[in-house]
Amino acid sequence: MSERAMGAPPIHAGGIDWPAHWRAVVEAREASRPPMFSDDGCRWDGRAERFARLTRSLEAPTDPIILAVRQAVRPTDTLLDVGAGAGRYALPLAEAVAQVTAVEPSAGMRAQLARQIEERHLTNVRVVPGMWEDVEVEAHDIAFVSSVLYFVPDAVRFIRKLDRSARRTCFIVHRLEERTAPLRPLWEKIRGRPRPPEPSALDLLNLLFSMGIHAHLEPVPLTEQARYRTVDDAIEEARRSLELGPNDVAHDALIREFLRHILVQRDGQLEFPPGPRMAIIWWNNADS
Numbered sequence: 001m002s003e004r005a006m007g008a009p010p011i012h013a014g015g016i017d018w019p020a021h022w023r024a025v026v027e028a029r030e031a032s033r034p035p036m037f038s039d040d041g042c043r044w045d046g047r048a049e050r051f052a053r054l055t056r057s058l059e060a061p062t063d064p065i066i067l068a069v070r071q072a073v074r075p076t077d078t079l080l081d082v083g084a085g086a087g088r089y090a091l092p093l094a095e096a097v098a099q100v101t102a103v104e105p106s107a108g109m110r111a112q113l114a115r116q117i118e119e120r121h122l123t124n125v126r127v128v129p130g131m132w133e134d135v136e137v138e139a140h141d142i143a144f145v146s147s148v149l150y151f152v153p154d155a156v157r158f159i160r161k162l163d164r165s166a167r168r169t170c171f172i173v174h175r176l177e178e179r180t181a182p183l184r185p186l187w188e189k190i191r192g193r194p195r196p197p198e199p200s201a202l203d204l205l206n207l208l209f210s211m212g213i214h215a216h217l218e219p220v221p222l223t224e225q226a227r228y229r230t231v232d233d234a235i236e237e238a239r240r241s242l243e244l245g246p247n248d249v250a251h252d253a254l255i256r257e258f259l260r261h262i263l264v265q266r267d268g269q270l271e272f273p274p275g276p277r278m279a280i281i282w283w284n285n286a287d288s
Contacts, residue, residue: 080140083148146173201279
């Protein structure tokens with residue numbers, strides 16, 4: 001056993017109670033959200049089509065996250081993708097393993113995932129509906145989760161279950177820097193207060209060490225960048241990032257003026273400045 005969660009001594013970096021710190025950061029962030037954005041089961045339904053477009057445009061051979069996981073898997077492996085969304089990682093990784101189980105609570109995301117499974121003629125992807133904390137799945141060789149833990153107050157429970165579900169390796173993909181950081185000044189102007197931060201990959205690494213999981217962290221760039229044909233398309237996405245309702249257009253003039261100064265043009269389309277760096281965090285549950 002090399003980095004087994006139950007065998008390594010906990011490390012409390014800075015004398016901080018990291019589970020309590022994590023919960024406080026997540027709950028403060030969630031408390032800042034308007035009520036319409038607080039339903040974990042439905043908050044992603046309206047973004048499912050956009051996520052599906054990103055999945056279709058993802059270049060799997062060059063994506064650093066997919067490359068990292070592919071280097072760790074074997075053709076006979078089973079892989080568990082928790083919070084699989086529209087299949088951004090589950091679908092390309094299905095080509096490298098024997099079986100993928102995709103757990104996803106959003107009905108909209110599951111519909112897009114099912115559509116792409118059919119389009120790609122994949123027969124080795126099983127979709128399990130529900131929140132990770134509620135579903136029952138068997139152990140897999142590899143457990144993988146990307147961009148989910150920002151919304152999970154009890155991260156210890158979530159991670160313990162993930163760890164138990166991986167016979168060999170756990171991967172967690174998490175942001176080092178906030179995705180919506182360029183829009184922070186807009187949030188403050190519209191809301192009249194600073195936005196509470198989300199928990200970062202460094203918070204997560206410290207939490208894992210406090211649990212006795214001596215994990216590894218590798219920073220990676222965010223390879224895909226959302227592009228927009230028009231400023232109106234970018235405004236629509238900015239509304240979502242600012243957690244304004246789809247019909248809340250009262251701030252569109254302010255958003256338009258702000259975007260005019262930060263959007264850049266590339267290949268005839270508009271995009272935000274380079275996105276946040278991500279981190280791949282992983283640990284092994286057995287020497288093999």
